Amino acid sequence: MKSPLVVFDLDGTLLDTHADLVESLNHTIAALELAPVNYSDLTYLVGNGAQVMIERACKLRGYILKSEELPTLLQRFIAHYIETMPGLTQPYPGLLAALDALRAQGYKFAVCTNKMESLARILLERLGLTHYFEAITGGDTFTVRKPNAEHLIGTVERAGGDLRRTVMIGDSINDILVARNAGVPSIAVPFGYSDVSVDTLGPNRVITHYDELTPALVRDLLAA
Numbered sequence: 001m002k003s004p005l006v007v008f009d010l011d012g013t014l015l016d017t018h019a020d021l022v023e024s025l026n027h028t029i030a031a032l033e034l035a036p037v038n039y040s041d042l043t044y045l046v047g048n049g050a051q052v053m054i055e056r057a058c059k060l061r062g063y064i065l066k067s068e069e070l071p072t073l074l075q076r077f078i079a080h081y082i083e084t085m086p087g088l089t090q091p092y093p094g095l096l097a098a099l100d101a102l103r104a105q106g107y108k109f110a111v112c113t114n115k116m117e118s119l120a121r122i123l124l125e126r127l128g129l130t131h132y133f134e135a136i137t138g139g140d141t142f143t144v145r146k147p148n149a150e151h152l153i154g155t156v157e158r159a160g161g162d163l164r165r166t167v168m169i170g171d172s173i174n175d176i177l178v179a180r181n182a183g184v185p186s187i188a189v190p191f192g193y194s195d196v197s198v199d200t201l202g203p204n205r206v207i208t209h210y211d212e213l214t215p216a217l218v219r220d221l222l223a224a
């Protein structure tokens with residue numbers, strides 16, 4: 001039988017990326033002389049990748065981006081973000097202890113993020129976390145991305161897992177929806193980037209700290 005798999009979203013779930021996202025995003029929109037965004041704006045901006053984040057930040061500042069302006073801005077964001085990473089980004093409290101405890105019981109892990117795969121890989125590598133994950137997929141890995149079920153299904157395949165023995169954990173609507181669309185139980189965390197309270201998204205469970213992500217919890221969700 002295949003090992004049980006826990007699939008993690010990245011921004012706002014595994015890692016608190018807010019300070020660096022704000023900084024690189026503000027560097028990007030400064031090229032248009034737009035006023036900076038702040039941390040609380042991220043709940044609306046993050047969750048669909050860098051391109052959407054830039055588009056929404058411009059909209060928030062009353063500027064409707066022309067499609068031909070986007071590639072240059074995206075490159076500006078990517079260059080700044082790569083140079084900064086890992087910056088102030090850190091795993092959320094208790095994450096590493098939870099991963100170690102689950103791993104000791106035979107659980108495997110993967111990352112399913114709408115961040116670009118290359119950025120996710122660089123960030124996890126610079127934080128020394130890559131070794132935890134059997135697979136890392138991003139918003140540009142497949143032809144579709146979260147909340148499309150195929151993003152999660154493809155991630156589980158690459159990780160050598162079994163969809164029937166998989167749990168998804170995330171901070172926003174796309175994570176709960178991708179789990180539902182793929183028929184996988186979900187756990188929501190309230191400390192990331194959701195503009196609505198995560199319990200209204202309909203996850204199977206909400207945990208407020210990683211000390212609640214125990215082998216017993218994952219086992220219960222898989223058994224249900």
Ligand SMILES: O=C(O)COP(=O)(O)O
Nearest residue numbers: 010011047048049113114
């Ligand atoms: O970068 C984003 O906008 C979203 O990233 P996430 O899917 O890891 O939350």
Ligand SMILES: [Mg+2]
Nearest residue numbers: 009011012171
């Ligand atoms: Mg997220």
